[in-house]
Amino acid sequence: MRNLKIKVVIPVATDHYDAKVKEDFEKTVRPGTEISVVSLKRGPFRIESIYDKGFAVPFMLEVMKEAEEEGYDAIVIFCACDVGLVAAKELLTIPVVGMAESSMHLAATLGEKFSVLAPTKEGVLMYRERARLYKLEDRLASVRDVNIQVADLDKDITDLKQRLLDVGKKCIHDGADVIIFGCGGIRGVREWLQLQLGVPVIEPGLVAVRTAEMLVDLNLTHSMMTFMKPLEKPIYLYESYK
């Protein structure tokens, strides 16, 4: 089992999460796996809507391309809505793992239906769209929000826990027997919530990084037959075309 290097891309224009994610992920991977975290220089400050996602993609694709060229073995997109995932699969040959895709499929093996606990209601559509795109819509019991903006998730952990518990119970009433956190910023409460609710609670970043590691170790990546290399063409990102 050889040494691996996984690049974690945080698709927001702030380094606020870099150190925390690195710490969490390093505790989660096997010996020999090196975690490198990068956030964006340009893009949205947070991702809370499909609109926000649009501003992250071009800059993410740049850093992911760079990571492949630098010899990284796999990429984890640290965002519960898998921003830029399909585009990245077209671009790269190393595995690219999304938190929603990997966690939703895992959840489908742990129970009948899962719910997503999102920070704010403006993001609900993002998770629904993901479930639909991954053909897991029948497995999605509901998406519910705790009404805390992403930037405030780590401000009051007691309040966050209470809201997760309250809304989590509603999800169970919706038919969920598994819960997935809808944001990488919901940290440090998984074990507690799982115990309280009595159903599996998934912290999707951890699933994603373990899945990335597994794919590299098993020499697997996405199918090049479906995710084809984009045709070369001029792309004007930092200056206008004329």
Added chain:
Amino acid sequence: MRNLKIKVVIPVATDHYDAKVKEDFEKTVRPGTEISVVSLKRGPFRIESIYDKGFAVPFMLEVMKEAEEEGYDAIVIFCACDVGLVAAKELLTIPVVGMAESSMHLAATLGEKFSVLAPTKEGVLMYRERARLYKLEDRLASVRDVNIQVADLDKDITDLKQRLLDVGKKCIHDGADVIIFGCGGIRGVREWLQLQLGVPVIEPGLVAVRTAEMLVDLNLTHSMMTFMKPLEKPIYLYESYK
């Protein structure tokens, strides 16, 4: 029936198509509808993959926002893969119409299954993803390409027609009873192909602009309950965040 102004956004960084689209659309709309066409200053030169789409979205959202502020009544995204459509629905309150979404739904009323005739195989996934997202996957017989890059579609019309006919027949063999062109750049051949194949052939731009006009005339737009206004936040597009 009042006068309307429809803004057509061509999501590529070239003005090559502007005049042609304006001409086609002006012939298609009712008296009193004004067509204004805009292409991008930054973004991809063409859109032939989900990767390419990623570079168009931020710049499209800017011009669409501007169009709403300037009083346009509706927007048509001139791209057969509906780049940025959902993000735009979140952002705007005026109708935003995608060529794939409007044409696929119309096709579903004209027959049992439709196929998409795409320029190149690298784009096949885009149309499949659209059908899945719009929950019309059961209606999609196939996506097939004519193996001509978007930039070359208007180079040899005789060759294009022959390929459309050959591949169109394969689509019918796949089970399609309706054909949709997979690119706005496939122009001036619809009537001919429809006659040759004996099944409806849809030029999606024309359906989109008529659908936009209908929505405005009937005072309808997308549901604000689902497509929620994104939360305000800093977005760094033209310069880095620090």
Added chain:
Amino acid sequence: MRNLKIKVVIPVATDHYDAKVKEDFEKTVRPGTEISVVSLKRGPFRIESIYDKGFAVPFMLEVMKEAEEEGYDAIVIFCACDVGLVAAKELLTIPVVGMAESSMHLAATLGEKFSVLAPTKEGVLMYRERARLYKLEDRLASVRDVNIQVADLDKDITDLKQRLLDVGKKCIHDGADVIIFGCGGIRGVREWLQLQLGVPVIEPGLVAVRTAEMLVDLNLTHSMMTFMKPLEKPIYLYESYK
């Protein structure tokens, strides 16, 4: 853009609605489109069940055949349950547009799920059957009735509005983000209800006539590959076979 003639078939044996529909539709179509309305000499007095539909079909097919022979460019079936639609597509080569089919597909582009507001509970099955047949069942949040018989819909507009509002709210609770009226007889309240509910409200007749106009203008009709011309045979409608 040439002049068009659209024949609107009201599938009931009463001319009660003829003038109103003509008035509504003439306000809705573009300059150059002529609206002609016809109701039945035989058939049911109203359509409130699949049973009722059965008595309208033979007589509708006659008037639709006649309309095609007289040179009409398209037909709109003025009934929210698309009575005789598929049979008419088999019979005719000009476009035949159903109110349910065109509106349900449009609704699917405006939101995630639609509900149908029907006059009476006896008709609920009709709309469910339509959604199933058009493969839009996943998009149907619910069908709910306002408990007013079709013949009484225009008797007390204040009462009708209140019921539409009350039941419309229940539909939103069912998960609908778009509402479709389940009867052409629900008139003159769409704008008001849309404002009250805050979601798109579709008056399906208006969508149907605009869709018919679009199909003719774009030289499109249903696929003859699927809707095949019926084999000739004796049909005994006005007298017995022996």
Added chain:
Amino acid sequence: MRNLKIKVVIPVATDHYDAKVKEDFEKTVRPGTEISVVSLKRGPFRIESIYDKGFAVPFMLEVMKEAEEEGYDAIVIFCACDVGLVAAKELLTIPVVGMAESSMHLAATLGEKFSVLAPTKEGVLMYRERARLYKLEDRLASVRDVNIQVADLDKDITDLKQRLLDVGKKCIHDGADVIIFGCGGIRGVREWLQLQLGVPVIEPGLVAVRTAEMLVDLNLTHSMMTFMKPLEKPIYLYESYK
């Protein structure tokens, strides 16, 4: 186990099939079940399209209503496309059994996918529509025709057998592991074809009459909660409304 009376309605305006159906069915039912066959005085001479079906429904509903009033215990609609079935369920409280509905569901228990062997290609859509309506579309491998008009099915039994065998093999290639005859007029060849093809071959009339008998014996009928009694209203069938 009490005596039963089953009314078989042949929805065509000819008594050509009456005696044959009576004979076949009497051999199929249990002791104590009486079979009465009726065909139409008005309606289509044959049913080979959804268009044809439209002309049978009003007259069928009349004879079915009469049968219930006369004390029949159940009704079988002798047509492989279940013409008027849903309307009849609304109208009546005794069981009404369709050949397609009962056979398609039985086929789904005998294998993974069934194909329908139809007389002519103009009828293909009828069976597809049935499978969709009964939510068995995923179980339908294909509908294929033997290119013999209904009226000629009993003209050359050797030719019919050869065509059923040839087309039946294509159905198996389509993925079918069960075959259903798409017309009650395909008689006397089931055992032979089943032996030749090595898969179950269903003669739907026989399944329908046995299902009707079972429903009566078990005191079951369709759910009145869904199939509601139509509201009373004037219906003009034999003369114009004014």
Added chain:
Amino acid sequence: MRNLKIKVVIPVATDHYDAKVKEDFEKTVRPGTEISVVSLKRGPFRIESIYDKGFAVPFMLEVMKEAEEEGYDAIVIFCACDVGLVAAKELLTIPVVGMAESSMHLAATLGEKFSVLAPTKEGVLMYRERARLYKLEDRLASVRDVNIQVADLDKDITDLKQRLLDVGKKCIHDGADVIIFGCGGIRGVREWLQLQLGVPVIEPGLVAVRTAEMLVDLNLTHSMMTFMKPLEKPIYLYESYK
């Protein structure tokens, strides 16, 4: 119509139900059908979970094989969760009928959605799994339990009836218009409950035995193309392999 012999296999290691089932079934079948009932020597005492089912299968397969060899014409598995059904179809060429499979398909013809009334909550998953496997999940409104263990179902008929009525009403609220009993041990209350609830109530054993009889009379059985004869191999059931 020749004489038949149907073997009914009760997949539990107790003969508690043998006489009652024989009595019920003999009242249900046609003259000339002989009912023979067998329960297991080894296996679970009751079946209330998928776990329990696992212990019944090997011993059921033995008695079913024996029944075929003894010349029985068909087999009914007397268990509302169809334990061992698919394995038996692989093994045998005579029809094998499951109570869930036959009843769920029949229910789908009587209404839009059915609910299953199960004895205990531990069994809910069994019925859900059945509906999924038979591709009838969309037709399943809910599975609800009356909270009585299988062994106690016949202890207090008044209490059982009250619970069935209470829970049955909840099922209707869930959207069911047909009810299926989730256990063969729920006997003698069907007529009463059907009258109380106003929707069809199915006692699945009766449907199964009538379906088995029909299959034999019509010379039908499951498709050998799908249910292939298992390859021969050593199987160690009563002693260890070495």
Added chain:
Amino acid sequence: MRNLKIKVVIPVATDHYDAKVKEDFEKTVRPGTEISVVSLKRGPFRIESIYDKGFAVPFMLEVMKEAEEEGYDAIVIFCACDVGLVAAKELLTIPVVGMAESSMHLAATLGEKFSVLAPTKEGVLMYRERARLYKLEDRLASVRDVNIQVADLDKDITDLKQRLLDVGKKCIHDGADVIIFGCGGIRGVREWLQLQLGVPVIEPGLVAVRTAEMLVDLNLTHSMMTFMKPLEKPIYLYESYK
């Protein structure tokens, strides 16, 4: 990251595979994970049909129960058809991982559709049933066999490779962009086949053991809300009940 003990259950009554599986799995897991392999004393010699599966389940459940009591952290069922998986989830609180379930879900993240390469045609139904049960049927392109009995899979590796390649190409033609081996006995050829076919090829045992490890490390297991503890009752496995 603490030390783990994973019990691998090979559901056949032979120890032929024990050492090989142990060797393969030990190379695949992280440092600190201990692999223990057990096969059955009673049960089928091989598993090549749903019939065969039935004879393995009771004995598997015994060894799995024992493993949990002995303190194992997770269980892998070493069989590509997940024999006994759901029953085991009901019985146990530690994670139980099936090769089909984990691999099919992983395949769904690597491409659009997967095919299963099975040893013999008699097993095809097993994999189809799994895909259906896991609601991944839309993702299953095909199941095809290489026509080698399980016991002969390791007899001629050159022949096996050629057959896998030939049949694998057919799977790609069926629409697959990912291949899953349908038997744990197909070993040592994955890398080669993946290179030849140009699509991901999954050896499901390796995915299962890594998934089991991940679940333990992340403190996740199946949902007790759905997989309920079976009610206690007498079960007669080694002797008759009276």
